Amino acid sequence: MKNYKIDPRISLINDRIKKIKNIIPVISSKGGVGKSLVSSALAWGLREYANTALLDLDFWGASDHLLLDAFKYIDGFPEEDRGILPVDIEGLKFMSVIYYTQNKPLSLRGIEFSDAFIEIMSATRWENLDYLIIDMPPGLNDPLLDVLKFFRNGKFVVVATPSKLAVNVVKKTIEFVKEQKYRILGLIENMVMDGKSTLRDIADTYGIELIGSIPYFNDLERELEDSNKLKEGRFFKKVSEMSKYLLEQSK
Amino acid sequence: MHEWAFAEGIIKTVEEEAIKNRFKKLSKIYIVMGELQGIDKDIVSFALENLKKGTIMEKAVFEFEDEEMEFECRNCGFVWKIDRNGDIDELIKESIHFVPEAAHSFISCPKCGSKDFEITKGRGVYISRIDGEL
Numbered sequence: 001m002k003n004y005k006i007d008p009r010i011s012l013i014n015d016r017i018k019k020i021k022n023i024i025p026v027i028s029s030k031g032g033v034g035k036s037l038v039s040s041a042l043a044w045g046l047r048e049y050a051n052t053a054l055l056d057l058d059f060w061g062a063s064d065h066l067l068l069d070a071f072k073y074i075d076g077f078p079e080e081d082r083g084i085l086p087v088d089i090e091g092l093k094f095m096s097v098i099y100y101t102q103n104k105p106l107s108l109r110g111i112e113f114s115d116a117f118i119e120i121m122s123a124t125r126w127e128n129l130d131y132l133i134i135d136m137p138p139g140l141n142d143p144l145l146d147v148l149k150f151f152r153n154g155k156f157v158v159v160a161t162p163s164k165l166a167v168n169v170v171k172k173t174i175e176f177v178k179e180q181k182y183r184i185l186g187l188i189e190n191m192v193m194d195g196k197s198t199l200r201d202i203a204d205t206y207g208i209e210l211i212g213s214i215p216y217f218n219d220l221e222r223e224l225e226d227s228n229k230l231k232e233g234r235f236f237k238k239v240s241e242m243s244k245y246l247l248e249q250s251k
Numbered sequence: 252m253h254e255w256a257f258a259e260g261i262i263k264t265v266e267e268e269a270i271k272n273r274f275k276k277l278s279k280i281y282i283v284m285g286e287l288q289g290i291d292k293d294i295v296s297f298a299l300e301n302l303k304k305g306t307i308m309e310k311a312v313f314e315f316e317d318e319e320m321e322f323e324c325r326n327c328g329f330v331w332k333i334d335r336n337g338d339i340d341e342l343i344k345e346s347i348h349f350v351p352e353a354a355h356s357f358i359s360c361p362k363c364g365s366k367d368f369e370i371t372k373g374r375g376v377y378i379s380r381i382d383g384e385l
Contacts, residue, residue: 004268006378008260011267015259077345083256084349097353100346104356107366115374116352123256123349 009122013150016121020129022250023151024185025057027177028159030169031138034190034214038159038239039135040067043092044231045240049247050130053086053093055120057147058137059106059113062098069227070094083125095124110142117146131246140176148180155249156184157211161191162198170199174206185249186211188242212242253349254291257376258298262306268381269307277311277383285373287320289335289348295376311383320373322358326365332373333358351375 017023026039036058043054056064065071068089078099079085086093097106097116108116126132137143147154156177160170170187177184186209189199193216203210214235217223223233230236265280284290292315299313323330333339339347339357346353351374359366 004378004380006264006268008257008264008376008378010260011263012256012260015263077349080253082259084253097350100350100353101356102342102346106353106356108352108355109367112352112355112370116350119350119352119375122260123253125256 007118009118012122013118016124016126017151019127020132022131022246023134023154024131024157024246025134025136025144025147025151025154026157026159027136027144027173028166028170029138029140029173029176030160030166033159033161033166033170035138035159036063036067036135037235038157038188038190038214039133040064041236041239042157042243042246043131043133044068044236045243046131046133046246047090047092048240049243051128052091052131052133053095053126053129055124055132055134056094056096056098057117057134057143059097059108059116059143060137062096064094064135065096065098067224067227067230068092068094070096070098072227074099081125084120084123085125093126093129095120113142114146117143121150130250140173144176148177148182152182154182156182157246158184158187158208159190160187160199160202162189162193162196163191167198167202171202171206174202174208178206184208185246188239189213191216209245211245212238214238254294255298257290258295258302261295261299261376261378262302262308264378265308265381266306268378269383272381273385274307274381274383275385277308277381279312279314279380279382280308280378281314281316281380281382283316283318283377283379285318285320285351285375286332286335287347287354287370287373288351288375289344290376316379318373321371322360322368323371324360324363324365325367325369327360327363329360329362330371331361
């Protein structure tokens with residue numbers, strides 16, 4: 001006889017992620033640097049070449065569904081079939097907690113975030129994937145700790161802006177991930193004004209690749225009004241070019 | 252079926268535990284079903300009976316125990332539960348079934364209105380005991 005309180009979902013997560021070749025969390029401890037846009041655009045670009053999924057882990061501020069117009073592709077809840085099937089958005093598999101909160105505010109403490117994360121990861125049947133892009137919330141807290149814990153083979157992409165405030169925080173993000181011996185695929189610089197990159201030095205200092213720089217697009221807010229316009233727009237096109245770097249890295 | 256995922260998780264977890272604890276044969280597995288998530292016991296049971304074939308628990312019996320839900324407000328300390336069959340609509344019930352933490356989007360403390368509460372009991376499914384021969 002053995003008494004426990006064992007969570008049956010954990011071993012299921014390990015089983016599900018075995019079928020994913022590349023898990024790429026898109027991180028930055030600083031909010032407002034464009035992680036959601038970069039994650040969505042990277043996933044959108046990759047889906048043209050490889051079997052790709054996007055997971056919005058920003059439970060508090062989920063927004064990828066707006067960028068991808070994700071409710072257009074589903075009626076009600078994601079389909080159930082021996083688990084939950086991610087929503088198919090023109091070839092991109094997508095999952096977000098937003099399907100279960102009916103777009104209401106979701107306030108969770110860390111431990112509750114972890115439980116919801118485990119629930120979604122154990123239930124979602126991604127099946128065979130070349131890439132799982134994870135849009136992370138800002139911070140060095142529970143979401144990042146959970147991702148580090150469950151995805152030992154995660155390959156991280158760091159997003160930052162040239163702002164002094166973002167640079168200060170992004171250095172800590174890079175140090176935190178690197179000192180635990182996780183792999184950083186590179187840095188993406190967003191909202192670059194007048195072609196002035198400030199993150200080249202940071203990338204060199206930490207020995208990581210500067211995957212690319214995204215200019216500050218004045219008309220981005222207008223593109224956001226229409227998902228189709230956004231997917232065809234300059235921001236997505238620019239980031240799609242960077243997705244080729246990820247393809248090269250995982251050859 | 253979401254329930255099928257739980258059954259798969261239970262089978263894999265028990266197999267791992269059997270190896271870890273050097274069980275040669277398993278006779279009974281105790282599974283606690285939290286009330287909040289509203290998991291269909293019959294479907295889990297059916298799935299387990301199918302999935303156990305050819306495993307160390309082929310001859311084992313699965314025993315289910317229900318656990319009542321309980322919420323505790325972190326703001327005022329009030330303890331309460333909801334009636335899944337009466338207090339909430341189907342959409343909310345379904346949302347909580349898939350992700351119990353979605354309760355924080357729909358439920359507030361009946362005393363002070365805070366959404367900062369803990370699900371202290373009956374959240375979901377767990378394995379509470381494994382009987383077998385070493």
